[in-house]
Amino acid sequence: MLGHELARSSRVRPALRKCRSSRGSTKVKLSILVNEGPYTHQASDSAYQFTKAALEKGHEIFRVFFYHDGVNNGTRLTVPPQDDRNVQKNWSELAEKHKLDLVVCIAAAQRRGILDEGEAKRHNKGEGSANIAPGFRISGLGQLIEAGIEADRLVVFGD
């Protein structure tokens, strides 16, 4: 939802100014926060389109962090209709192509039943119950704060 901030910003902060290339284009290091799950809200689609477009323009994506229901973007168990887009697969493929760091918040994920192998085992959820999708990893909220510190801009997609 704050994506427009980036385009609108006529006043370039020092952190952005110093990465201006000789050709005059500004390369920006971005972090993305996705706060809504797939399909119910537009946020994840918008975040995906924005991330893809930023990468195509040559910008760097430091990290994509999934919080609140946004963690539901990272389950491999969704089966959307064949004539619709597959939001999870979009993210996984983009991550593979560009070596993206897709991080799912562990506290938010556990509430909503998104588990990796380690967490599934730790909570005795049974063999094969890990459902984290390829390209995603589960970690702590510190990764979100770090994403804010390290990037030139943190762009939030939510409701």
Next chain:
Amino acid sequence: MSNIKKFLYLNRKAPYGSIYALESLEVVLIGAAFDQQVSLAFIDDGVFQLAKGQDTKSLGVKNFSPTFRALGDYGVTKLYVEQESLSERGLTAADLMPITYEDENDGFAEKPSINVVSRSELAGIMREQDVILSF
């Protein structure tokens, strides 16, 4: 990570009915360990997060409002509440719970953390930030 940035947590939603407020507070508490300049702002229904006398017993969910009073111990001492959002909901500053911190630069004097600011003042505060997390 030597650079210190200004983080603003923008709280827009009512405390109960959705999880945004609780999970926002969870980020604030974790983020406090990173030694950044942190402030919180409350706009729209977010102002209800600071309403005093919250009682969630009949909702069957946890009343997390006491956690706001502990923020001072985490070094989070700036809570901005938008005046217009209060007025639009028939609230005044007197309807908010008292939240204070001990100012270590002033003999640990107890000072209020809540600042009621106008919409235009808050816009100015937002312009000064490096990172705005909107929940």
